[in-house]
Amino acid sequence: MTDSRIQRTIDAVWRMESAKIIASLTRMVRDVGLAEDLAQEALIAALERWPVSGVPDNPGAWLMTAAKNRALDLFRRNKLRDRKYEEIGRDLNTRQEEDWDAALDDNIGDDLLRLIFTTCHPVLSTEARVALTLRLLGGLTTDEIASAYLVPEPTVAQRIVRAKRTLAAARVPFELPPKDELAARLSSVLEVIYLMFNEGYSATSGGNWIRPMLCEEALRLGRILARIAPAEPEVHGLVALMEIQASRFKARVGATGEPILLMDQNRVLWDQLHIRRGLAALEQAERIGRPFGPYALQAAIAACHARARQASETDWTRIAALYDALAQVAPSPVVELNRAVALSMAFGPAVGLEIVDGLTEEPSMKNYHLLPSVRGDFLMKLGRKDEACAEFKRAASMTRNSREQELLLKRAAECAES
Amino acid sequence: MRFMLLVKARQAAGETAKPPNPDWLETMRSYNDRLEQAGVLLASGHLHPASSGIRIGCGAYGDSTDIEEGLRGKAGADVASFALVDVRSKEEAIEWAVRLPDVGRIGVGEIELRRVKEMPDIF
Amino acid sequence: MRFMLLVHATNETEAGEKPSQELADAMMKYNEELAKAGALVAAEGLYPSSAAVRISYSAAGGKPKIMDGPFTEAKELIAGFTIIEVSSKEEAIEWARRMPNPYPSGEGSIELRQIFEAPEINENADWLAKEIELREHVTRKKRP
Structure with missing residues (x-):
């Protein structure tokens, strides 16, 4: 195997295995920062040994064993006769290797779940949660995270260091959240994953190749989560x-x-x-x-959109009902606007206009060009051409996107001439 | 990056492929499950043996010529199972491929890894 | 029922040549028909075997041999596949017949193989039970 292939293989193995290793180690050493350091040391050992000895048959187990041995070394060398370290050290020492493998398999779903609840803990800022999750669960390098978010690498590195410190200082336990906190904590996890996805999704084409990777990471994490938390x-x-x-x-x-x-x-x-x-x-x-x-x-x-093989087959009635439900569960002006569009497609523009008219005073909609754009569309369909024209012009003035401006002014012109 | 893992059964030269045996199916099922758990599986399946396959000959556009039952020695003839995965690199796809267990016992001859075309390389 | 349609490689596809605009348009139209009929599951082209890897296991056992492409026998290589979901073998054959001829030289064959039903998502009742058990454990457990 060439050096570069070995390097890429090690990268691949790291991405496949690191989350599980860090999760298991965290359960053992009870500190996520320490766990990552130990895992990193094992990686360094692999980078030194595998080019010489070849990639082992079970690379994940090799890394886990290497990390565990380093944990043992650490506790032996630790001068502090802190009871906690003694306990952990003894615990690590007595287990046989087969036990580790078995324990790993049995607990790995549980450990991964605890890890993701930890990296997405609400005590951390959103950016910190995203960076830490991409790092510890995605196995991305600091560089890759920095590229994805278009920030300098040291900024991401700092963010991660601070995040780990915050978790330690807040004494966040490596546990599943108690039942009464589960919904909120889960919501925090889902928010982080969806944020990652949207970051990748909204990137323009021809741009940063890393951006689609964020979507893939988010999807992958989501799928993993669906397997380890299937009852949600x-x-x-x-x-x-x-x-x-x-x-x-x-x-x-x-x-x-x-x-x-x-x-x-x-x-x-x-x-x-x-x-x-x-x-x-x-x-x-x-x-x-x-x-x-x-x-x-x-x-x-x-899903309603996805099932419609042509735009004309869209089940707008069902979509309108779903938006009604969404407006109950997660109300927001944007949801209202979408609800208005759905209702108008199902029941006619007058219904949509009524809803949209209720939004015009909404402060958060003041600079949202889609509001007058949608209102203009309803007015036009109702034959109120002059008013529609005015709304499209207003919408055009509110957007800085030249292509959108062009389209809106075109619609305004169409209203004016008919 | 998407890769097709084409898992081929070991066959003697000239031998007709047999349907995948229960050991094969169970091993693949469990393997696909691990791919799913890792969040990388997009699709998977097992192909009915080549002997029950059909070949459609192509003449000019739209004109199919002969339709022939039973395949031997043609593309895909010895592929028994496939898994379509979405991974971050070719090496990751290789790492997954070599993790297919019990290859000797179930009779895997070869796994071919093919990368799926992405826009704009398609048309 | 699911079927896989296999298009084999040619010297041209192995050389990385793209299909003609005519063929590209025809394929697009064909996929559109499949999609409209709700029969399309996947339609993908594969990069030439120069980008491929073969992992081969010898009957004697031992570690596999990992070989990079290209591999020589174009006719035994797959260049693309289409997965369709239909209600009968006859329907599958009909769709296979309708596929635009993918071979520039005008000759060649498409292969149709039936897929064993293999659900994509694991409907795993065991997991659900385990998760419910886990949550109950969490609520019962005392915080230290």
């Missing part, structure tokens, strides 16, 4: 939402890099594998039988 409908809901959104990658951007709206996309380019996976995940959420939360509802809406 929102987890399946999030996976469903991401799979279905991912299905539109090829159709979202035009030849010259311009974004294409959902209703205008060439549905042949929609990835059916992703759609099927998304629909299956949604089904899993349904089977659990608990009411849908915001992710599952958004996924259900996305």
